[in-house]
Amino acid sequence: MDDVLNKASGRTLRIEVCFSPVMYSAFHNPEAIVVITDVLRASSAIVTALMNGAQSVIPVETIQEAKDLKSKGFLVAAERDGIKLDFADLGNSPFNFTVEKISGKQIVYSTTNGTQAIHMAREAHRVIVGAFINLSATCRYLTGMGRDIIILCAGWKNRFSLEDTVHAGAIVEKVLQDQRYSTICDSALAALDLWKLAKPDIRGYLEKCAQRSRLRKNKLDDVIDYCFTPDLTEVIPVFQEGQLVDIHRKS
Incomplete structure (x- = not known):
């Protein structure tokens, strides 16, 4: 009901971008x-x-949490610095x-x-x-909700990330329509x-980004074209009760 009232109020809605998690406290808005x-x-x-078709993805912050849940029988996907951890079933690709x-399945993810x-x-x-692969679906959902928006770029160890920021810009462009x-x-x-600089050739523009170099160094760059392809799916992961589920999933 509050979302409906928000849309009806005529209030100007804001969209903001936070370049790094370390800056998030300055942007936090509980609404x-x-x-x-x-x-x-x-x-x-x-x-x-x-x-x-995963039932859910359970994001955990620490390696120990992932290990503990692995011991309870969960499927675990985990990496650090891009490299799959030894105990994990899956990596980050x-x-x-x-x-x-x-x-x-439920997937524990770190x-x-x-x-x-x-x-x-x-x-x-x-x-x-x-992500780029659910770009339009994400933007339709955001404008449909009629709330202020904060795009939080995960970055790299609290540092600025070019590819995350470019993706944030793509969301900003669509939402401002x-x-x-x-x-x-x-x-x-x-x-x-x-x-706007990257849009004519996303792959070419982001060839210079640091994460692209890290993935190339570790021979993990087979996903680049896939990750930069827009609108492959309508899936929108939403965080609720400690896990990520598709917002369209029927309870």
Whole structure:
């Protein structure tokens, strides 16, 4: 009901971009929807897992939590610095989350950056996960909800990430097509400018980003084209009761 009232009020709605989790306390708004973006690769992998039939993804912050849940029989996907941890069943590549491996299962998930950002934002009105592969679905959902929006870039160990910021700019562009939304947030405007630079050739523009180099060094860069492909799915992961589920899932 509060979402309906918000839309009817005529109030100008805000969209902001937080470049790094370390800055999130300055942006926190308990009434906002937070979109977590970690394009290479956590948010793309989470969306893919739910697209391929996972029951849910349980994001945990620490390696020990993942180990404890592994001992209880959960399927575990975990990495640090991009490398799959020895005890984990799966790594962090979207290509690990095949229908055969994960359909119908709960997946415990721990990553260097993305899962930390999810927990950091958990006091927001709602937390969802965005990627290029669910870009339009994410933006339709956001404008349909009619709430303030914060895009939280997972970054790299609290540092700025070019690919996450470019993706944030793509969301800003689409959301601002709804006249109820505006922004005077410098980081949102900067993200939008970067997106406009990257848009004609996303792959080429982001070839220079640091995470691209890390993935290449570790021979994990087979997912690049996939992660930069827009609108492969309508799946929108939403964080509720400690786990991520597709917002369209019927209870």
